[in-house]
Amino acid sequence: MTMTKQLSPNWVFVADTVMGGVSTGSVTATSIKERAAHRLTGHVSLENDGGFVQMAFDLTGDIAVDDAGDWTGLELDVTGNNETYEVRLRTSQLTKPWQSFRAEFQASEGWKTVRMPFDGFEAYRHEFSFDPNQLRRIGVLAVGREFQADVAVSAIRLYR
Template identity: 55%
Template sequence: MQDLNPEWEYVADTVMGGVSTGRLSHEEVAGREAARLTGEVSLDNNGGFVQMAFDVPQGADPSAHSGVVLTVYGNGATYDLRLRTTDLTRPWQSYRATFEAPAEWTEIRLPFTAFEANKTDAPFDAGALRRIGVLAYGAEMTADIAVSKIGFHE
């Protein structure tokens, strides 16, 4: 396993004219230090997401692993994990997998084979992985998800 120490960034659909609101904080959640994404996802004005994401750090080698592992605490909602590679040139392209974030610390393991290509025909190449995002997406919802650990698993 390769642990990552990401520099999370907050992004919302407001970059495209949407009206979802949220924030990213770093705080203690149920006894663990975590990055926490909270907010309200709205489908108004062609919107529909709030996200926390990071660039894969130099020196990380996702191609030597078989997937992503993250430890989450949430509100029971379903979230997206999105991967972007250097092969993707448009902001709406990604590789996506969904997971549920229960209201207890839970380890989620998502093999790279679980990710579906979205708006691209490019095959997924773990060696070209450059960005990872956790999103509340596609439905009116309250986002509340914390990530205490993320990395690549064997």
């Protein structure tokens, strides 16, 4: 039997403008296909060495996960525009903003649950092994190529 722990994120918008890029977008709380969701929309531009828009949240306060090591991975209920997106995880091991653990998913036009085991996330620009006990930030990104982002998350959970 699968067990889950529902997270209640306070999503914030981040774009490549923090490093000189020109991608634009937003995160909005909305209703999509009769579900409350947070929706990331925008234009991903590669100009000025950019290339991402993101919605992310920190695991602090009432959504702190002190025991993420007891869980197998993340489940996200998502819908979108049939594009590929990334989930990026940051841990307290990582000190540089470009370092992360990454995995991709496809956001189809209908709602679906995407299950992402922690052991499926790949280290990016560092040599650490993923330690779920040090998980501190989760992001959903449109990244790496010019396109129109449109992805929504109605729920995010830890599972085991």
